[in-house]
Amino acid sequence: MDLRFRDVEPTAEERAAVDALLGPPASAWEGGDRTDRDLRVAATGEHERDMLLPALHAVNDRVGWISEGALDYICRRLNVPPAEAYGVATFYSLFSLKPRPRRVLHVCTDLACRARGADALRRSIAERLGPPGLSWHESPCLGLCERAPAALAFCAGDPPSASVYGPATAELSDAEEPPAEAAVPQAGQDGLVLLRRVGRVDPASLDDYRAEGGYTALRRAFAIGPAAVIREVIDAGLVGRGGAAFPTGRKWDATARQPDHPHYLVCNADESEPGTFKDRVIMEGDPYALVEAMTIAGYATGCRKGYLYIRGEYPRALARLSHAIATARARGLLGDDIMGQGFSFDIEIRRGAGAYICGEETAIFNSIEGRRGEPRSKPPFPVEKGLFGKPTVVNNVETLVNVLPILEHGAQAYAAIGTGSSTGTKLFCVSGTVRRPGVYELPFGATLRELLTLAGGTFEGRTLRAVLLGGAAGAFVRPDELDIPLTFEGTRAAGATLGSGVVLVLDDTVDLAGILVRIAEFFRDESCGQCVPCRVGTVRQEEALIRLSRRPASPSADLTLLREVGRAMRDASICGLGQTAWNAVESAIDRLGVFAETEAP
Structure with a gap:
């Protein structure tokens, strides 16, 4: 890609896709029709580079790939150098800068699917469609591990569509996607905390959510004030559930104290660790819980704007969260003067495009800002200089929804669950060669053996070979180590890690x-x-x-x-x-x- 504009015209469809997102161009300098004023004034307005990723999605969703003319037009609209936009577009696996069919199939070949027959599925699809190329790709984890082997097809158009297959066969027969609660074997059971509403409420209904206790936590947050909310989170002992286990309250407090404004909140919903799918289940089955939790986090840390960065392979979660945010905004639960409390906060969704590294907190900032999703050196830390160079608090989905029971029942009641150093409950993503894969919720301190017993153990006639804890970045444990307590300190002492909650079971059939x-x-x-x-x-x-x-x-x-x-x-x-x-x-x-x-x- 040249450093300069190539003067290649976009097609009418490509132009329409970009204009639908950004609005019509204001001048010829932004790709519009030339006027007399444009001949005299070379002004392009404000720099809007942070809209680069949404603009690339707009064209890719409408046409199926991003042509040179489309990229050139996007660059003119956003005042971004073509070479830099090319570097961004080629960074993400879901984008193509070469012509390809409107329908593209992604077949998962990662750990959980590999353990459940992905190699055979891949060979069968290759026999039917030919080798991997333009029409289908071998894909890293799609976050559909409980339905392994899995596949996902995107079909470009207006509007675009997606089809999820799992367990997938070579025929890829279209069938209705199972409800979110199908991924929760404990759904409907008493004692659940984070998963208690999954399967009990209509994910699209705000009224259902409020009837089951929704927005009780936000009302209490307004009653006690931002500083007291942070104190509750600190006293509850909540730590991050994404793998690093950093104390959440300390992060919130450090952000809230920063004198530089504005502050930003980023929800990391880009769970791309192979074997992880818990956040997807929450977003699909209880989307208003995340909207409420983000609102509380924004209130406590002085943020008026939150970004929900969701992975591009989650079409149903994206649709349900988009609906939940729009409904909450229409009902006065997002936007200006929420609940008449004088607090203004709103959420914008940013969709990833297939890059595991964008799960790293500073890589998310670069991605949202319209740059390659590369991590930044630290310090400075995000609480000091994060998104757009401003103080930023970053939490993942599971961490945020834990704030709701803390405020509903109090820090003391929350801390009484689990152990002294690992409080509350934890979501575990059980997959692989196990009878009942899915998301399980257990108090910290339960053993790996107890979790595998809940999941039914290995299939009849098979022997457990190993369990991978924490995903690809985790560690294996042997069958004689199943009494490891599932706590941050317990797994650390055993030379393993909880990570993001991956529990991948491998029997003696797995290579x-x-x-x-x-x-x-x-x-x-x-x-x-x-x-x-x-x-x-x-x-x-x-x-x-x-x-x-x-x-x-x-x-x-x-x-x-x-x-x-x-x-x-x-x-x-x-x-x-x-x-x-x-x-x-x-x-x-x-x-x-x-x-x-x-x-x-």
């Missing part, structure tokens, strides 16, 4: 060496390439694992190389992707003895 190669391939694909340790290390890790999977006579050289590369990535990578890319591989080698049988006598 562990193949799983490790897939993990390495995932990190190689998803590395943003910004830093050398990660960019080069993930490639070298994959190469060594491929050689080891071929059962060499003497694997010692590659095992030594893996350890050296793993340490370099862990110590020197900019962000968590490179720092954790070696974790699961290391645990498989050291705890499970993968590749040990290949050593020469």
Whole structure:
């Protein structure tokens, strides 16, 4: 892509897609018709680069791909250099800058689906549609792990549409997608906290939500004030549920104290960790809970604007949240003077486009701002300089909805659940070779054995080989380690991690060496390439694992190389992707003895 405009005209359909989002162009400098004034005044108005990602989505959704003319027109409308816009458009896997069919199929080949027959599905689809290319792609985790093997088809048009398949077969027969509660084996049971409304309320009905206790927490927040809300969250002991486990109240307090304004709230709904799908279930089954929780977070931290950054592979969650936000706004629960309390707050949805790295908190900022989704060096930290250079609080979906029971029942009652260091309940995403996959809610302190018993254990005649905790960035545990308490401190003491709540069950039918190669391939694909340790290390890790999977006579050289590369990535990578890319591989080698049988006598 050249640094300059190429003067390639967009098609009428491409122009209409952009104009529907941005409005008609105001002058020829923005791609409109030339007037006498345009010949004399070279003014283009305000810079609107943060609309770059939505504009790319608009064209991709309408046409199926982004032509040079469409990209040129977007750049003129937003005053963005073409070379930089090209760098953004090529960063995301859901966009194409080459012609392709309007309907594109994405077939998941990641960990949970691989354990449940994704390889056979991929071969069958290749026989019917040909090798992966323009009409279908092999995809990383689609967040449909309870329905593995899964596939997702996007069809461009006005409006665009999507079809979800799971468990998918080569025929890809269209069927109605199951309700959100189908992913919750405990749905309707007493004792649930975060999942209590899933299956009990109509996700589209604000009245249903309020009848089941909705907006009780926001009313209490207004009654006690922002500082008291933050104190409740601190006293409850709530920590982040995305993997880092940072105290939520401390983050809110640090943001609220910043004198620089405006403050921003970002909800990280880009759960792309292989094996994770809990946030999707909340957004599909109880969307108003997230809207209310974000409003409370905005009130406590002094934010007037919140961004909900949702992954692009969640069409139903996107639709339900869009409806919930619009309804809440129409009923006075978002916007100006919420509930007559003089507080103004609104939520804008920003859709990701297929980049795991955008789950990192600073990469989200770059993505929202219309830049490549690359992590930023810290410090400064987001609470000081985050989105648009302003103080920003970032929490994921599960973390935010935990605020509701804290305010409804009080910090003391919340902290009484779980353990002293891990309070409340936790959502676990159970998938793989298990009888009842799905999202389970348990108090912190329950054991891995108890969770697997709830999920029905492995299939009859099969033996448990390993459990992957925390996803691709997590660690494997052996069948004799199932009494590990599912707490942050308990898993840490056992040399594992809770991460985002992934519990991937693998029986004796699963090729562990193949799983490790897939993990390495995932990190190689998803590395943003910004830093050398990660960019080069993930490639070298994959190469060594491929050689080891071929059962060499003497694997010692590659095992030594893996350890050296793993340490370099862990110590020197900019962000968590490179720092954790070696974790699961290391645990498989050291705890499970993968590749040990290949050593020469």
